[in-house]
Each structure stands twice: as structure tokens, then as C-alpha cells.
Amino acid sequence: xxxxxxxxxxxxxxxxxxxxxxxxxxxxxxxxxxxxxxxxxxxxxxxxxxxxxxxxxxxxxxxxxxxxxxxxxxxxxxxxxxxxxxxxxxxxxxxxxxxxxxxxxxxxxxxxxxxxxxxxxxxxxxxxxxxxxxxxxxxxxxxxxxxxxxxxxxxxxxxxxxxxxxxxxxxxxxxxxxxxxxxxxxxxxxxxxxxxxxxxxxxxxxxxxxxxxxxxxxxxxxxxxxxxxxxxxxxxxxxxxxxxxxxxxxxxxxxxxxxxxxxxxxxxxxxxxxxxxxxxxxxxxxxxxxxxxxxxxxxxxxxxxxxxxxxxxxxxxxxxxxxxxxxxxxxxxxxxxxxxxxxxxxxxxxxxxxxxxxxxxxxxxxxxxxxxxxxxxxxxxxxxxxxxxxxxxxxxxxxxxxxxxxxxxxxxxxxxxxx
Amino acid sequence: xxxxxxxxxxxxxxxxxxxxxxxxxxxxxxxxxxxxxxxxxxxxxxxxxxxxxxxxxxxxxxxxxxxxxxxxxxxxxxxxxxxxxxxxxxxxxxxxxxxxxxxxxxxxxxxxxxxxxxxxxxxxxxxxxxxxxxxxxxxxxxxxxxxxxxxxxxxxxxxxxxxxxxxxxxxxxxxxxxxxxxxxxxxxxxxxxxxxxxxxxxxxxxxxxxxxxxxxxxxxxxxxxxxxxxxxxxxxxxxxxxxxxxxxxxxxxxxxxxxxxxxxxxxxxxxxxxxxxxxxxxxxxxxxxxxxxxxxxxxxxxxxxxxxxxxxxxxxxxxxxxxxxxxxxxxxxxxxxxxxxxxxxxxxxxxxxxxxxxxxxxxxxxxxxxxxxxxxxxxxxxxxxxxxxxxxxxxxxxxxxxxxxxxxxxxxxxxxxxx
Numbered sequence: 062x063x064x065x066x067x068x069x070x071x072x073x074x075x076x077x078x079x080x081x082x083x084x085x086x087x088x089x090x091x092x093x094x095x096x097x098x099x100x101x102x103x104x105x106x107x108x109x110x111x112x113x114x115x116x117x118x119x120x121x122x123x124x125x126x127x128x129x130x131x132x133x134x135x136x137x138x139x140x141x142x143x144x145x146x147x148x149x150x151x152x153x154x155x156x157x158x159x160x161x162x163x164x165x166x167x168x169x170x171x172x173x174x175x176x177x178x179x180x181x182x183x184x185x186x187x188x189x190x191x192x193x194x195x196x197x198x199x200x201x202x203x204x205x206x207x208x209x210x211x212x213x214x215x216x217x218x219x220x221x222x223x224x225x226x227x228x229x230x231x232x233x234x235x236x237x238x239x240x241x242x243x244x245x246x247x248x249x250x251x252x253x254x255x256x257x258x259x260x261x262x263x264x265x266x267x268x269x270x271x272x273x274x275x276x277x278x279x280x281x282x283x284x285x286x287x288x289x290x291x292x293x294x295x296x297x298x299x300x301x302x303x304x305x306x307x308x309x310x311x312x313x314x315x316x317x318x319x320x321x322x323x324x325x326x327x328x329x330x331x332x333x334x335x336x337x338x339x340x341x342x343x344x345x346x347x348x349x350x351x352x353x354x355x356x357x358x359x360x361x362x363x364x365x366x367x368x369x370x371x372x373x374x375x376x377x378x379x380x381x382x383x384x385x386x387x388x389x390x391x392x393x394x395x396x397x398x399x400x401x402x403x404x405x406x407x408x409x410x411x412x413x414x415x416x417x418x419x420x421x422x423x424x425x426x427x428x429x430x431x432x433x434x435x436x437x438x439x440x441x442x443x444x445x446x447x448x449x450x451x452x453x454x455x456x457x458x459x460x461x462x463x464x465x466x467x468x469x470x471x472x473x474x475x476x477x478x479x480x
Numbered sequence: 481x482x483x484x485x486x487x488x489x490x491x492x493x494x495x496x497x498x499x500x501x502x503x504x505x506x507x508x509x510x511x512x513x514x515x516x517x518x519x520x521x522x523x524x525x526x527x528x529x530x531x532x533x534x535x536x537x538x539x540x541x542x543x544x545x546x547x548x549x550x551x552x553x554x555x556x557x558x559x560x561x562x563x564x565x566x567x568x569x570x571x572x573x574x575x576x577x578x579x580x581x582x583x584x585x586x587x588x589x590x591x592x593x594x595x596x597x598x599x600x601x602x603x604x605x606x607x608x609x610x611x612x613x614x615x616x617x618x619x620x621x622x623x624x625x626x627x628x629x630x631x632x633x634x635x636x637x638x639x640x641x642x643x644x645x646x647x648x649x650x651x652x653x654x655x656x657x658x659x660x661x662x663x664x665x666x667x668x669x670x671x672x673x674x675x676x677x678x679x680x681x682x683x684x685x686x687x688x689x690x691x692x693x694x695x696x697x698x699x700x701x702x703x704x705x706x707x708x709x710x711x712x713x714x715x716x717x718x719x720x721x722x723x724x725x726x727x728x729x730x731x732x733x734x735x736x737x738x739x740x741x742x743x744x745x746x747x748x749x750x751x752x753x754x755x756x757x758x759x760x761x762x763x764x765x766x767x768x769x770x771x772x773x774x775x776x777x778x779x780x781x782x783x784x785x786x787x788x789x790x791x792x793x794x795x796x797x798x799x800x801x802x803x804x805x806x807x808x809x810x811x812x813x814x815x816x817x818x819x820x821x822x823x824x825x826x827x828x829x830x831x832x833x834x835x836x837x838x839x840x841x842x843x844x845x846x847x848x849x850x851x852x853x854x855x856x857x858x859x860x861x862x863x864x865x866x867x868x869x870x871x872x873x874x875x876x877x878x879x880x881x882x883x884x885x886x887x888x889x890x891x892x893x894x895x896x897x898x899x
Contacts, residue, residue, distance in 0.1 A: 081504075082504065089494070101534075102521070104520065343766050343779075344784065347763030351784075361789065365756070365763065367776050368781060370825065375823060404793075
């Protein structure tokens with residue numbers, strides 16, 4: 062029983078390029094993990110004729126059609142009308158949905174116009190997918206051998222509606238369960254990771270192994286299908302262990318959200334506090350730590366020392382060191398981390414200094430020359446980075462921050478960090 | 481002469497959700513600005529049969545087909561093969577493109593395998609779109625009344641290939657030029673902005689007015705078509721002035737990249753320096769400033785005072801003030817900004833303190849309760865924010881940082897900032 066899926070997005074804002082089709086990406090990822098094959102993405106505008114043609118085509122070539130968008134009053138509920146028509150279904154008023162819409166407006170204190178109640182008109186006999194994140198309910202039905210699932214367009218509604226409403230519906234179509242683990246790596250390139258795994262990946266069918274790369278990090282998702290979760294886990298475990306053994310301490314975690322999360326978690330567990338001193342990353346290290354709710358359990362604060370005056374005046378980096386080696390040097394990186402530990406009164410401090418570009422610094426250091434340092438009760442260690450000199454300020458800053466986190470997670474896990 | 485465009489993206493990575501189709505967004509935006517109507521986005525995988533069907537359909541309904549992806553050796557140059565076949569064209573070897581591919585590999589020091597030269601096989605009689613950002617050349621041809629433009633898939637290649645290669649080709653299809661200005665606003669909601677402009681927007685044809693909303697800010701793009709740039713500017717100017725008059729000091733700039741850019745620029749012009757003291761934004765204000773190359777001309781640095789200990793110890797916020805009012809208070813916001821001015825030795829300082837969630841603070845302040853302050857030689861002013869209590873930590877932090885920048889740009893422009 063192999064299903065083929067078409068994702069049909071309805072919305073002029075996509076065709077104007079106002080937004081990217083992140084719904085289609087999110088759905089594709091989720092559907093792939095369910096073992097469903099997505100063969101087409103189609104986008105049409107809020108235009109009934111073109112929407113009708115797109116639905117007719119999808120119906121002829123896919124056996125699961127998932128739509129996003131076109132459910133609200135501003136587009137006259139285009140998607141529901143067209144899909145109902147294509148499958149010869151009437152729209153009928155659902156009092157339960159109407160109640161939910163009324164109470165949504167009451168709860169948010171916004172005035173409700175009558176056309177909002179149109180959203181309670183749903184294809185007869187459908188499964189209603191209740192929307193706890195907005196007003197337009199989704200729905201699902203099966204007709205003429207095709208499963209149709211309609212989801213709202215705003216990503217903040219589409220994502221939870223998929224995970225909490227559509228996914229259970231789709232899971233009921235397939236026998237058994239699907240489980241996966243994500244192995245996160247730092248310090249290895251995507252191509253090198255893929256080269257080491259390619260043969261194995263191609264040979265695997267259950268579990269499967271899929272690589273992803275983003276912002277200087279890599280991850281591997283292992284996914285298995287089985288009758289029960291327990292059996293799926295039994296299938297997954299050997300592959301997870303094998304990948305961990307293959308890549309050693311480049312693996313920073315399994316099913317963890319990020320490097321900075323791993324660092325915060327390890328600090329909290331050990332009862333240690335962290336501080337930062339940032340030059341080239343200009344606040345990004347602190348920002349990434351404080352993206353995490355509850356960061357204050359371990360993160361005390363940081364100094365963004367963007368000028369030498371702040372490096373000397375606030376962090377206490379000796380002026381003659383700045384004069385002799387320049388701000389972009391391993392000596393200053395070390396002194397910044399030590400200064401942050403002292404000034405912020407924390408157990409561990411991270412620092413960064415370097416040239417994020419677009420130009421060389423006044424001492425001729427190339428763009429991409431970076432130093433990150435960690436200072437701990439056991440001493441201070443600097444990692445020198447040469448991140449290439451292509452003009453990608455944002456990526457250079459992100460990678461530099463990640464290297465600082467990598468120093469910290471290695472120190473906190475008792476791994477080699479170059480010390 | 482009204483053209484209809486289909487964007488056809490080829491790539492299994494899109495169907496797996498590994499990446500979002502940002503190429504389609506970028507192209508849609510660029511094409512809309514050229515006055516071309518994008519009616520469909522289609523995505524298929526690296527599958528010849530489905531690619532053939534998609535091309536046949538696109539050929540039947542669009543008169544401009546723009547493809548992305550499927551040009552490299554890893555997919556056997558799928559897109560070129562399928563398009564050439566669909567339009568009855570042969571692929572012929574282009575020595576000039578081969579030379580460019582060879583020298584690309586020499587320049588980047590990477591080894592070139594033979595299949596890379598397949599990329600020099602191009603549809604006979606096409607216009608070659610030279611790729612200075614990667615190896616696979618693009619191409620364009622007209623056949624059977626349809627314009628076909630093929631671009632590489634990686635966004636870092638697709639974007640410049642569109643702007644520097646495809647756009648001139650498309651401009652030659654239309655008479656005259658297209659020019660636009662972007663008016664940026666802060667402090668007004670998208671729906672309120674649209675409500676004030678809806679009738680006018682719908683009535684306009686040249687220039688057109690299009691609203692965009694992102695991350696708590698709004699922008700309006702005014703676009704005009706004319707025979708010459710001068711005439712286009714003459715069409716644009718009255719609308720720009722009208723919008724500026726309508727929204728008054730909520731307009732923070734025209735054709736400027738961001739609020740923080742406007743702040744940095746005004747500081748640099750006046751020879752003033754800036755510092756920050758951040759609690760709830762945790763480094764985001766400093767990060768956004770230092771995203772801008774050359775920020776060091778005005779930005780001296782910042783203190784991320786995530787704990788009361790750092791607020792008191794580094795910024796000098798009086799302990800009894802922290803005890804009496806709590807960290808989330810207008811008093812502490814003011815004292816943080818004043819402390820930053822003193823400690824960092826800067827002319828102007830911005831501060832933030834508040835509850836970013838997901839939970840209330842220990843004094844019962846709701847999520848979304850935020851204070852931002854500005855301290856200047858003329859005194860200190862606090863703006864209190866109630867940003868709603870939905871659990872959107874990232875958005876709350878972004879909006880809080882933007883409000884801090886808004887205080888600064890108002891102060892620097894001599895506008896009312898509540899003082």
C-alpha cells in the first residue's frame with residue numbers, strides 16, 4: 062500500500078512572493094517521516110478556475126491531496142468550495158464549528174463579522190479537524206479512492222494542525238507506527254558525512270537514514286516502521302549506535318534541539334553558571350542562549366565588547382595586549398573570556414573575536430579569521446578558526462558562535478577540546 | 481501584451497522538505513515587480529516521467545516557463561534534457577561554457593570529474609546565461625510561442641542568476657522600465673494599514689501599491705511602469721509623498737533595509753555612539769546592530785544582564801530598586817539604560833527588560849509585559865509595552881528590540897518619543 066501525495070497550496074501571496082511556501086516544506090518533511098511519498102507541490106492563487114484545474118489534476122494523479130490555505134473569509138473559502146465541488150459533496154453548516162469560532166472571537170476580544178461563520182460550512186460527512194490556533198477549521202474526507210485533507214494557510218496554524226490533527230488521521234491509514242531519532246553532529250561537513258555513509262544509506266530500507274545540513278551543522282534522521290513503537294525502537298537502536306560510533310565525539314546529541322541547548326542543559330545539571338564576552342558575534346551567542354526558555358538557570362549574562370575601549374574598560378583586557386596583538390588574536394580572545402568570568406562572576410565564560418567582514422581588519426586579518434575561547438576554573442583555551450573568506454557575514458557569525466558552544470559542550474562532557 | 485508565468489522547480493530535496501522553495505519566492509517577487517503574472521508554482525522530483533508531464537502542462541498554460549534546479553551532474557541534467565525534448569531541440573556542446581566550468585574548478589581548487597562537462601551541453605540556438613556563482617550555466621530560448629528560462633537551484637546561484645541574467649532577458653520582452661520604492665513603517669498593524677489604504681490600492685493601476693508585513697513591521701511597495709526611469713520616478717513620487725503624509729512619523733524610511741540600520745545611520749551622521757543593556761532580549765538588540773557591516777562606527781558594545789546580580793554588579797542598578805520594583809519595571813529599565821551609558825561611555829543607551837515567557841515572572845507579571853528605555857544627554861525615557869500573552873517568545877523578543885530601535889530613531893530624528 063504505497064500512497065502518493067500532492068500538496069496543493071492556495072494563495073495569491075505565494076505567487077506574489079510575499080511569503081515562501083514553508084507550509085509545503087513542513088508538510089513534506091512530516092509526510093516523508095510517515096513513509097508517504099510526496100510527488101508534487103502545486104501553488105495556485107485565489108482564483109476559482111485555476112484552483113479547479115489544479116484539483117482535477119491532483120485528483121487524477123495522487124491518492125492523498127493535502128491543501129493549505131484558502132479557508133478563510135477573505136478568499137470566500139475557495140479551497141473548501143472547489144474541493145467539495147470536485148468530489149460532488151455539499152457544504153453543510155456545522156454548529157460545533159460555529160460555536161468554536163464564536164468563542165475564539167470572544168476569547169481574543171476581537172469583533173466577529175458574519176462572514177466568519179462561513180468557515181463553519183464544511184463538506185458533508187467529513188472529519189472535522191478542530192483548529193485551536195485560529196478560526197478556520199480543517200477537514201478530511203475520503204471520496205473516489207482519494208483522501209483529501211484541508212489545512213489553514215498561516216504557518217502558525219498549519220504546523221500544529223498537521224501535527225495534532227492531520228497526522229493522527231494519516232497514521233490511521235497506515236498500519237503500524239513510525240518512529241525516528243535525530244542524531245546531531247558538529248565539526249564535520251555535509252559532503253564528508255554523506256561520503257562516509259552513502260553506501261549504507263542507499264542499502265537501507267527499514268530503518269532509513271537521511272542527512273540534513275543547516276548553518277554549519279549536520280544531522281542524520283533515522284526512521285523505522287514497525288507494528289509497535291517497541292519494535293520500531295528495536296530497529297532504530299543499532300543504527301543510532303552505529304552512527305554514534307562512526308562519528309564519535311562529533312555527535313553532540315540525539316533528539317536534542319541545538320548545541321546551545323546541550324550546553325545549557327549540561328551547565329544546569331552540574332550547577333555551573335555561564336557568561337559571555339563577544340566581539341565579532343556581537344550578541345549572537347547570548348541571543349542564542351536566551352532563545353531557550355529558562356536560560357536564566359545557568360546563563361548570567363554577557364558583555365558585547367565591540368570596541369577596544371569596552372574590551373579594556375569593562376572586560377579588563379590589558380591595553381598593551383590590544384596594542385601588541387590586536388583585537389583579533391588568541392591572546393585577546395583568552396583575556397576576554399577571563400575578563401567575563403571575573404566581571405560576571407560565572408564559572409565558565411565563552412568569548413569570540415574575529416573578522417566577520419565584508420572587509421579585512423586594519424591589521425590585515427582576512428575575513429573569516431576568528432578566535433573563540435573558553436575560560437574555566439581549570440584554565441583557558443582558545444580555538445583558532447579560518448572559516449574562508451567569502452562574504453557571508455551572517456554565516457560566519459553563526460559558525461563562530463557554534464564553535465564557542467562546541468568548546469563548552471566538550472569541556473562540560475569531559476571530551477577533548479584541544480586543551 | 482500580458483504574460484503568464486509558471487515557475488517549475490525540479491528537486492527531490494524540495495519534496496522531502498529538506499529545504500523550502502525560497503527560489504520560487506524570490507522569483508515570484510522579482511517577476512511581480514516586472515509586472516509579470518505568476519499563475520503557478522509546480523515542484524517535481526528528480527524523476528524524468530513526472531518532469532516531462534509537468535513541462536507538457538506548463539507549456540500548455542503559460543507563455544513564460546522558468547525552471548529552477550535539475551541542472552547539475554548529480555541529476556543527469558534532467559531539466560535541460562526534458563525541456564529540450566519537449567520543444568524538439570537538440571543539446572549541443574558549447575565550448576565557451578566548458579571553458580568556464582574548467583576555470584571554475586581551477587579557481588576553487590576542487591577536482592573536476594568528467595560529468596561536470598555535461599553541463600556544457602545546451603539547447604541549440606539558446607541564449608546562454610553565464611553562471612559566475614557556480615558551475616551550471618543557465619539558458620533561455622523561445623519556441624512555439626513560449627519563453628523558457630532555466631536557472632540553477634542553489635539559492636546562492638539562483639538569486640544572482642535571476643537578477644543579473646534572467647531579468648535583463650525578461651526586460652527585453654517588455655517595453656519600458658519598472659521602478660519601485662519601499663516605504664517602511666513601525667508602530668502600525670498590517671490590518672490597520674490595509675484598512676486605511678484598501679480603496680486606494682484597489683483603484684491604482686500604475687503605480688501599484690502592495691503591502692507586506694513581517695515580524696511586527698509593515699512595508700508598502702510602490703511600483704510604476706513607464707518608458708524611462710525618469711517617467712517612472714515621476715509617477716512614483718506623488719504616491720510616496722501621499723503615503724508618507726498619511727502615516728506621518730510611523731514611516732521610518734524609504735528604501736532602507738531596517739529600523740536598526742536607520743538608527744546606526746543617524747548615529748553615525750551625528751557622530752554619536754550607542755550602547756545597550758539587555759535583559760529579556762538577551763543580546764538580540766546588539767546582534768541586530770552588529771548584523772550590519774560597519775556597526776562599530778557607532779556601536780560601542782552592550783551588557784546582557786540576564787540576572788539581577790549582573791544588573792546590580794555590572795550596570796550599577798541599585799539593589800533596593802531591584803528589591804522594591806522587581807527586574808521587570810520601568811524604574812529598572814531606566815536604571816539599566818543609565819548604567820549602560822555610564823559603564824560603556826556612550827552617548828545614547830537602549831535597554832530592555834520584560835517577560836518573554838513561556839511563564840509569568842515570580843512577581844506575577846504577564847508574558848508580554850516589557851519595558852524599553854533610552855538614556856541620552858537630555859535624560860531617560862521608558863516605553864511600557866503590553867505585547868499580548870500568547871506564547872511566542874521569539875516574536876516578543878523581536879518586537880521588544882524593534883521598540884527600542886524605534887525610541888532611538890525618534891530621539892535621533894527629533895520626533896516625539898513620549899518624552
